[in-house]
Amino acid sequence: MKYLDLTIDEIRNLLDRKEVTSDELIKESIDKAHQYQEEYNSFVTILDEAKHNYEGSTIINGIPYALKDNYSTKGILTTASSNILSNYVPVYDATVVQKLNKSGAVLMGKTVLDELAMGDSGTTGHTGIVKNPWDKKRIIGGSSAGSAASVALGIVPFALGSDTGDSVRKPAAYGGVVGFKPTYGRISRYGLFAFASSLDHVGYFTRSVKDAAYLTDILKGKDERDMTSLPDNDEVYVSGLENDIKGRKLFYIKEVCNIDSYQDQTDEELKALLNNFHEVIEKCRQLGFIVEEVSIDRDLLNALYPSYMCISCAEATSNNANLTGILFGLPGKGNNVDEIMFDARTRGFSEFIKRRFIMGSFVLQKENQDKLFLNASRVRRMIVDKINELFKEYDGLIMPSSEGVAPIINSKKDKLSDRYLILGNHLVIGNFGGFPSISLPSGFVNGLPVSVNLTGRQFEDGLTLNMAYKIESVLGYKGQVAKGVK
């Protein structure tokens, strides 16, 4: 019996034809989760008691899913993979969890993330490193590491992550699955533990673009608990997937996608990655897309990562100021409240997190705020303005999703190299502008999955999914799970 490496609509068919029951799916999912846990460490919590008790007809009814452990789940441990929340059991469900529950989907486990969703490696969670199902020596990437791994492993057909810089789309690329985050506000963030509120998005891992569209239809909508959530619209995303895309225009950024722009042009992996990308571009053209190369000021691109760090750390230091151990979480010790909070935060956060808080605090200080935090916000605006200007002519931005294949665990990277600085960080454009953005598996380099990313205009989730669906159809990696996994 093996059903959970299928796509949502394939599983739906089997359920409807009574070839499998929801209970069997849940059991398969939980069994697999346990089976792979020691090796890959996808989960903080596996819900052995998960049950299906919903009468209704939605596409995901009776299908198990995994949830990043930074979504609030009533009565279920939610740690954000941090020691400071290692005992925290929320009293409320996030809006997305309520919606999934109401649709009959069955939560089977909470997945490991980089501590407090701050990280890109999946190695900093308080319960250990999440490994890449394609190669255990490698990272799956973060911060939504366990969710990416659980879909790549075939434990669940879909899993929720969160995406503040690229935290869904990058691990999706490393895991050979689809990763999508819709327009900022399309889906309520209520109950998603805030990392950087102006950049945080709900996102998900699936095995097909269509599955991502199904989930968007279920999860979208105005939430009275999230003022940034967008008004309801009548668009049914899944029904627009087949729309004709002939004549749609895409662009890619010359400075990122051409090997000539790099100092080291001999790197085989980089060459193979960019070749893969240009093959995809060719296929897009064959599909009827017009794809053009656009040049963007290199200084602006170089400023992406530092600006992201300034803004995200600043918001993070404030957003996580509620973690004091006073009302919930790791209880601190001390003779007065200051000592108690100090102790809880000293023991509760890893060094890595403290470093980010210090950076965030530093850039917000009165004497630094204009030069650092506010300048970063200005850079953000300039980049978004530039992309929006290009979006007047183009329907989407297509780029490689990552700077290479999934790195070896604990390998060092030169964060200031042009490869890392721009190729490895351009996905943040999607967060800066709140654009819908999706990563699609596009092939292999050295036996490891690589991916392309498509970013569309703000609010145009439908068109973005429509274009991605068409591209997916000629790439041939729909429904992919990690090869070689027992």
Place this chain on the structure above:
Amino acid sequence: MYKVVIGLEVHCELKTKSKNFSYATNDYSETPNIYLDTVDLGFPGILPVANKEAVKSALKIAMALNCENPDEVIFDRKNYFYPDLPKGYQITQSHKPMGINGYLMVNVDDEDIKVDIHDLHLEEDTASLDHFNEYSLINYNRSGIPLIEIVTEPCLHSSKEAIAFLEALRSVILYCGVSDARSDLGQMRCDVNISLMKEDATEFGTKVEIKNINSFTKVKEAIEYEIERQTEVLNSGGTIIMETRRFDDEDMKTYSMRSKVDAVDYKYFLEPNMPPIKLTKEFLDEIRSQIPMLQYERINLYINEYGLSRYDATTLVKEKKMADYFEETIKDGTDAKLASNWITSIVLGHLNKFQVEIDQIYLTPAMLVSLIKMVNDGKISSKQAKEVLYKVLEEEKDPVTIVDELGIKQIENDEEIRSMVVEILDANLPLIEEYRKGRNVFDFFVGQVMKRTKGQANPTLTAKIIKEEIEKR
């Protein structure tokens, strides 16, 4: 001698249905931790949602204080750690407050002063803490209650001015109906900034902030103590330290809490979870139209247009519903002075005696009008009217019924009174002689008529007839 310079920061909780950024009930309760929501507890994943009523109320007070309003509503985060602040930051307004550059006219000892308002902003209250020897308790009922903070310029110069301003501000808040502004429930609290400067100095002295004083009396005491303390320090050649002090209401002294040198950097930045709310002209106009005429304007109207004394005018406007009652009474031309007299004497006396509010009594402005009219028309005497008014208030029946029941009416019949007067004069001939000699016995004759008529004779008419009849003799 030194010149005293005072600036106030006044906090006032708003009376909205729900809290400022959550759906929890906004109310006061003796039972701790019953009015709360995930948001007020600062749980991970919560998001603030702006309260439209709170926004409207804050804008309303800003307008009533003659402030300029912003083009949009935005909020900022003020970041600091304290157990009464569950989110680790307070949502407030630093970049675009609800109002800036306003003023409030205040009457101090019959003189009008203009108190400049630096700004008014909307923020949220913190939880409340109770400290015990071994532990502290946190009550989150107050956490997230909408709070407006009104900051004056350093333009007040005595405790008297400060208190007059606070009273006037409180009245604006009450008139606008946005808060009960009860200091005893902590709904209105005040920080006092105070410094002394030499009479001829051009720069302010070093200021000291006295935090969180929760009654006007204590504000007065704190200011007076602080003036005394700073004067002593300066006179003995010392310097004032920039610091935050607290007022101890047991020994009426202020004590240093912390120096301002190591002041916290609150790292204000824009609250990212609440997109800017554009303020349209229509929206602002609608709020403006809901501001009633305020105390200061009403006092001037009553004095200048209705000819009332400042004392009576001030008494009438103390509460908006009293002023409204008065205005309702005189709206169709009833004499303002008469109306004011009835209200400030008997009605107010009744309210005080029975501890009731003007809108809880049986007597409506219309009834008062009919009573005054009966007197004016000579149907009953003012003495009778007084009796009727008491009965109306106590027996809760309208004046006409009371007049009927008591059988009181005024004897207006000239013949009837005249024959009575003739009889009385006949029986008191010596007194007429006394009267002619200049002795004041006139009231005796009137008294006799009243006695016979049980007070029902029209006193004016009676006096006229007595005069005529004496002269005839």
